[in-house]
Amino acid sequence: LSWVADASDEVSKDGKITVAVASNFLSTMKQLVHIYQQDTGRVVLLSGGSTGKHYAQIIHGAPFDVFFAADAIRPKLLEDKHIGVKGSRFTYAEGSLVIWSPEILKSKTHDSISLDHKALAALLASRDIKTLAMANPKLAPYGKATQDVINALSPEGLLSRGNHKMRVIQGENISQTFQFVMSGTADLAFLAHSQVLDRNITGIQKERYKVISEHYRVIPNALHQPIRQQAIRLNNKELTRLFVKFIKGPVAKSIIESNGYNIVGVTDAG
Amino acid sequence: MLDDASISALLLTLKLAFLSTSILLVVSTPFAWWLTKTKWKGKGILEAMVALPLVLPPTVLGFYLLLALGPNGPLGSVLTTLGISSLNFTFAGLVIGSVIYSMPFVVQPLQHAFSQTDKRQMDAAATLGASPLDRFFSIAIPQVKRGYLTAGVLGFAHTLGEFGVVLMIGGNIPDETRVVSIAIYDHVESMEYSQAHYLSGTLLCISFVMLLITYMSQQKVKPS
Amino acid sequence: MLDDASISALLLTLKLAFLSTSILLVVSTPFAWWLTKTKWKGKGILEAMVALPLVLPPTVLGFYLLLALGPNGPLGSVLTTLGISSLNFTFAGLVIGSVIYSMPFVVQPLQHAFSQTDKRQMDAAATLGASPLDRFFSIAIPQVKRGYLTAGVLGFAHTLGEFGVVLMIGGNIPDETRVVSIAIYDHVESMEYSQAHYLSGTLLCISFVMLLITYMSQQKVKPS
Amino acid sequence: MHPDEINQVEKTLSVDLSLKKNGFTLQAKFSAPAKGITAIFGPSGCGKTTLLRAIAGLEKNVTGSSQFGDVDWIHSDIPTHKRNVGYVFQRSHLFSHLDVRKNLLYGVKRTDVNKRRIAFDDAVSLLGVEKLIDKSVDTLSGGERQRVAIARALLSGPELLLLDEPMAALDHQSKSEILPYLEKLHQALSIPMLYVSHATDEIARLADFIVLMENGTTYKHGPLLETVADISSPLAEQANAFSILEGECDTHSEKALLTSVNVDGNSFRIPYTSLDGEGVVRLRIVAKDVSICLDRPLRTSILNVLESTIVDIKDNEEKGQAVVKLTVGRQFLLARISLYSKQQLSLAVGDKVFAQIKAVALVR
Amino acid sequence: MHPDEINQVEKTLSVDLSLKKNGFTLQAKFSAPAKGITAIFGPSGCGKTTLLRAIAGLEKNVTGSSQFGDVDWIHSDIPTHKRNVGYVFQRSHLFSHLDVRKNLLYGVKRTDVNKRRIAFDDAVSLLGVEKLIDKSVDTLSGGERQRVAIARALLSGPELLLLDEPMAALDHQSKSEILPYLEKLHQALSIPMLYVSHATDEIARLADFIVLMENGTTYKHGPLLETVADISSPLAEQANAFSILEGECDTHSEKALLTSVNVDGNSFRIPYTSLDGEGVVRLRIVAKDVSICLDRPLRTSILNVLESTIVDIKDNEEKGQAVVKLTVGRQFLLARISLYSKQQLSLAVGDKVFAQIKAVALVR
Numbered sequence A: 001l002s003w004v005a006d007a008s009d010e011v012s013k014d015g016k017i018t019v020a021v022a023s024n025f026l027s028t029m030k031q032l033v034h035i036y037q038q039d040t041g042r043v044v045l046l047s048g049g050s051t052g053k054h055y056a057q058i059i060h061g062a063p064f065d066v067f068f069a070a071d072a073i074r075p076k077l078l079e080d081k082h083i084g085v086k087g088s089r090f091t092y093a094e095g096s097l098v099i100w101s102p103e104i105l106k107s108k109t110h111d112s113i114s115l116d117h118k119a120l121a122a123l124l125a126s127r128d129i130k131t132l133a134m135a136n137p138k139l140a141p142y143g144k145a146t147q148d149v150i151n152a153l154s155p156e157g158l159l160s161r162g163n164h165k166m167r168v169i170q171g172e173n174i175s176q177t178f179q180f181v182m183s184g185t186a187d188l189a190f191l192a193h194s195q196v197l198d199r200n201i202t203g204i205q206k207e208r209y210k211v212i213s214e215h216y217r218v219i220p221n222a223l224h225q226p227i228r229q230q231a232i233r234l235n236n237k238e239l240t241r242l243f244v245k246f247i248k249g250p251v252a253k254s255i256i257e258s259n260g261y262n263i264v265g266v267t268d269a270g
Numbered sequence B, C: 001m002l003d004d005a006s007i008s009a010l011l012l013t014l015k016l017a018f019l020s021t022s023i024l025l026v027v028s029t030p031f032a033w034w035l036t037k038t039k040w041k042g043k044g045i046l047e048a049m050v051a052l053p054l055v056l057p058p059t060v061l062g063f064y065l066l067l068a069l070g071p072n073g074p075l076g077s078v079l080t081t082l083g084i085s086s087l088n089f090t091f092a093g094l095v096i097g098s099v100i101y102s103m104p105f106v107v108q109p110l111q112h113a114f115s116q117t118d119k120r121q122m123d124a125a126a127t128l129g130a131s132p133l134d135r136f137f138s139i140a141i142p143q144v145k146r147g148y149l150t151a152g153v154l155g156f157a158h159t160l161g162e163f164g165v166v167l168m169i170g171g172n173i174p175d176e177t178r179v180v181s182i183a184i185y186d187h188v189e190s191m192e193y194s195q196a197h198y199l200s201g202t203l204l205c206i207s208f209v210m211l212l213i214t215y216m217s218q219q220k221v222k223p224s
Numbered sequence D, E: 001m002h003p004d005e006i007n008q009v010e011k012t013l014s015v016d017l018s019l020k021k022n023g024f025t026l027q028a029k030f031s032a033p034a035k036g037i038t039a040i041f042g043p044s045g046c047g048k049t050t051l052l053r054a055i056a057g058l059e060k061n062v063t064g065s066s067q068f069g070d071v072d073w074i075h076s077d078i079p080t081h082k083r084n085v086g087y088v089f090q091r092s093h094l095f096s097h098l099d100v101r102k103n104l105l106y107g108v109k110r111t112d113v114n115k116r117r118i119a120f121d122d123a124v125s126l127l128g129v130e131k132l133i134d135k136s137v138d139t140l141s142g143g144e145r146q147r148v149a150i151a152r153a154l155l156s157g158p159e160l161l162l163l164d165e166p167m168a169a170l171d172h173q174s175k176s177e178i179l180p181y182l183e184k185l186h187q188a189l190s191i192p193m194l195y196v197s198h199a200t201d202e203i204a205r206l207a208d209f210i211v212l213m214e215n216g217t218t219y220k221h222g223p224l225l226e227t228v229a230d231i232s233s234p235l236a237e238q239a240n241a242f243s244i245l246e247g248e249c250d251t252h253s254e255k256a257l258l259t260s261v262n263v264d265g266n267s268f269r270i271p272y273t274s275l276d277g278e279g280v281v282r283l284r285i286v287a288k289d290v291s292i293c294l295d296r297p298l299r300t301s302i303l304n305v306l307e308s309t310i311v312d313i314k315d316n317e318e319k320g321q322a323v324v325k326l327t328v329g330r331q332f333l334l335a336r337i338s339l340y341s342k343q344q345l346s347l348a349v350g351d352k353v354f355a356q357i358k359a360v361a362l363v364r
């Protein structure tokens, strides 16, 4: 077995690591771990969950080795509290926001990948849009970015558009927002780029998923603060380091990118 | 002090809990009675099915409800043809979700209670001129008061804390579907722990007082 | 077919549910009995308190349990002085969490059931030489079988689907604290819907069969 | 409202039904006239309660007919609450969640005002439950429960009364207060009553008709006087076998402290009772209170000595006793004597003898 | 195991207790000897059941003493299950979740093998519950329930039997099978029995002692013979007042179908009964079966005529009757006659008369 080859003391003693991953990155991480395990034979256990929960758990001694957060705040806090390893914090992915709506086909720029400022504003102002789905800006980085976008487009706020009422439904996280869309009740949604990339969805939701993956546009990064997802090591174990090294490596990068994330490529030790 | 948003969430929660519990008690009564009395061989299937929503994680149940109630879902499309627009992300939808999810906590205690009714007293009531419905209301129900208490308390408390389903099909809309459990959850997630403690404390106090009153009043009416 | 991870999650879930339900039934029996029999004025307080964990959103309850069980928490520090390291993120911790959270679903039906026991039959048993404990086991408990069924089913099903508490104090660690409800949740969150459907379906089927067997066997033992 | 004030159509109950439940089979065929109490008599477990329940419509799978007035309850599938029966259950079956007053009012509320037969307060005082009225039924004694149950049934304005050992838990005093009322009630109202009892003295006193049961079957039924005077019926074998004579009130001699009753020309003297109506009265004479002499006894405290003819004798070797059936005008009297006396006096059918009657009870 | 085979210490029950519950107060003081059945007699609601429950330890807040053998149950705070009482409840209280067999075995299992008084099969056949043994108790008739309850109590090897109207739901036949057994049981075992009953015939037959109750208080108690012969006790007022005579078996004349009993020199002839032991037998004579003559009656079917002296007379103007207390050797006999006869014969205390006794029941 390959992992025996580069075994240090620690590696042989404790053959696996546990990684806390933000829900929105979980499926990408599964692909990464799959490859990592195939290549090295080392076992990586994944614990998906919301970043808020993971943070609370880590503070209270959860046995995680690495924490892949959905934002930059929580890793920073851990670093400051000396729970995370100082200097091990880095941005593993930068999310990009997309807007989804069946209305998009009607807009003139339907063949381009992203919408410009004006088209977005027009879309938001459309009277056909009754329900807008977004992630909770308080909880989810994508929600916060969505808020930025909306503020940029209509500074006076969404709900005050005359007597045209739009319901804003908020998901606990970006995954839930996606589920709102799945149900067909939302007319417009801000989603993560990673969610709308076609993947092999099978079964009854296939049709629905097709509708989703054909009606989105990427939102220009300039309209919101970057959605930086950071990770931090929680110990100095050899296995932990090896895994982080893999995530920072080129193989991982290409996978992450193919899942709709931007890679900044800079270890943010700031 | 609680801010307006919290108060509104609290009120919404109480409204939801009262409404769901009332609906549950009303709907479950004939159902539980029927389950108790029927000799139908297949009733075990129904009994098992009532408990099933419980075994799914609430968010997942919520997800399925979301799909079912959506315009393309089996329930949603029926509603649409009836001219009712989707119930997702509405208060009515929340009520439906809560009712489905808390159903076993009401049906089961009632069924248990009804299985204890004294057949002979029902017979006596019949000879005194009481029709089956009359007997049911004048003998069976008063004799299972304690069962209604159990059912009501469990249903009510569960609806108060119920969260996954509500989050999913409610969409966290202030004044409409943002119940207090979601508000507390939001606080915890966004590390606003003191607000979370405060709101939790308030919810606990209110619930405690309500439960206490319920139980205390129960103690008094007991026959000496 | 289910993959290994799912099977392991299922087994872990069943283990947790059986263990929690057993503990709950054992612990709740004397407690519910005492609640039924005591004339203590303050028992309403205890009754209300049992139902309280229900009113908090499970994750929030989980959060508080996390604090309490942590090394600095009130329970955790007691455990630490006893030489037990923190129970957070361990299977034992999950069991404790489930027990606390599902307690009302077991205590309440049992209490209700015990309140229906026939005092006169207990008296008769006493004159036949049965000590209070003996009477309790030979008369009270067999007569409230149906109450145990309700309590067991509600407790069991609630533990199966229970998710927020488990996620919080368990930490979603494969093979140790990742129960099937979390696994399904993970699948839904990472948009692996077909896996989610598949696992939900399996869980539903298993639960359904277990519940059906329980109810069917119940039907048979009924006196003709 | 006093029972006497009500007038209504007389309804007869004719039963010819059968029912199977688990191991037990009921086969009942008899009719209970509106004017009269029908006693149901038989050993424990013979099916008396089951019969009453079937008539009340509380048993399932009853086949046959149960004709009350114009309606066949079974054929027309009339449910219990429309049969308008008053049922005093063997084990009272009071409503445990209601106090005594509410138990009593339960039926009252569900009865048309013009169908009520007895005022609430009358029922309460008749059955002596005044002091119990606000009690929880759990705290009642056995007899108290039964009294409440009787009052509850009476108050529901029944057209048919089903009484399942209503007096079994009652003391002599309570019984002797309630029995006359039941008699009066059924006479005034002409409603049929079925009265289950193990106590032959109650039956003797109350019943006009009797249905004898054994093993789920009604093997004999008919007017009480005939049926009890039937020397071959199992009733005559009972230690307290009795016969009943009907007669008319003669003269009241208040001074002599005696009342005289004329039974087909024979005068019976009984302890003084003020008889309000003229009409027919009924005397119950327990067989063992009757002795037989060949000479007319003189200077004895026994008041009643009749000339009579022996019409039948049945020996019971086992008990060393014989039952002798004697004529009293066109009616009959049973005497139980020892086989020894029978031999000593060489009694035979057709002999003229003197029947010396120790005790005569005026039944009504 | 046959009852006769067991030997044990005789224990007496001495009760002097009181208890208040809600509106009701119980005040009881009497003692029940080991050799003998003590009847508890009183109207419905007077507190008989409460008394039995208090003795069994089923009532709370009982003060006073309840001495059984050497132990004061109340003072030493002995709980019910250690008092070793057999209790037949008024309303049977069978275990609803167990079938008949398991109900019967419940007490057996909890009784030391050497304390058992009766074999399982014997109890079953004595109480005629063979056919019911596998039935659910819900399906039993009233009488069947009670029989099962009696069997259950007997099988638990009690040192004290508390019987609360055990026969009330039973027919004559069942009664006459169970009563002799109870008599035999208590004689063989010398365990005290408290027997609540409204039926004076049962009391007459069974009891050696009697406790009279009214309104929660035991106002009179003593040996049955004395107490019932007390012309001023309420018992003598009852329609079925009686007296009891004890005597010895004389000669058995099987040919004559008669048995003769010697009561203080007077010979009573009763229908033939094979008396197994020699010992003392007891005759019950109902007061209304006794008539008084001034001359000795001849050629009568009445077997028993005694010379006697009137020791007391009590008139009851209301009923037109008088109770006359007569001597029989050193014992007493009550006769109930009409006031008319009393005047006709001008009976007075001290008169020598002939008591003509229609019926004598050999009680044991």
Ligand SMILES: Nc1ncnc2c1ncn2[C@@H]1O[C@H](COP(=O)(O)OP(=O)(O)OP(=O)(O)O)[C@@H](O)[C@H]1O
Binding pocket: D138, D139, D140, D141, D142, D143, D144, D169, E021, E022, E023, E024, E043, E044, E045, E046, E047, E048, E049, E050, E051, E090
């Ligand atoms: N818990 C209670 N609270 C108030 N009163 C009670 C309670 N229990 C019994 N009583 C009353 O005490 C009295 C005595 O009851 P008990 O059952 O001892 O009577 P009893 O002599 O057995 O009558 P019966 O012959 O009718 O069975 C009754 O009047 C009854 O109503």
Ligand SMILES: Nc1ncnc2c1ncn2[C@@H]1O[C@H](COP(=O)(O)OP(=O)(O)OP(=O)(O)O)[C@@H](O)[C@H]1O
Binding pocket: D021, D022, D023, D024, D043, D044, D045, D046, D047, D048, D049, D050, D051, D090, E138, E139, E140, E141, E142, E143, E144, E169
């Ligand atoms: N559900 C049932 N299943 C089987 N047997 C039954 C059922 N109900 C009654 N029985 C039997 O039917 C018979 C008649 O019962 P019932 O109650 O009619 O008797 P009863 O004449 O009223 O007796 P009692 O005088 O003792 O009250 C009994 O032997 C009883 O055990």
Ligand SMILES: [Mg+2]
Binding pocket: D048, D049, D050, D090, D164, E141, E142, E143
């Ligand atoms: Mg019966």
Ligand SMILES: [Mg+2]
Binding pocket: D141, D142, D143, E048, E049, E050, E090, E164
């Ligand atoms: Mg009593």
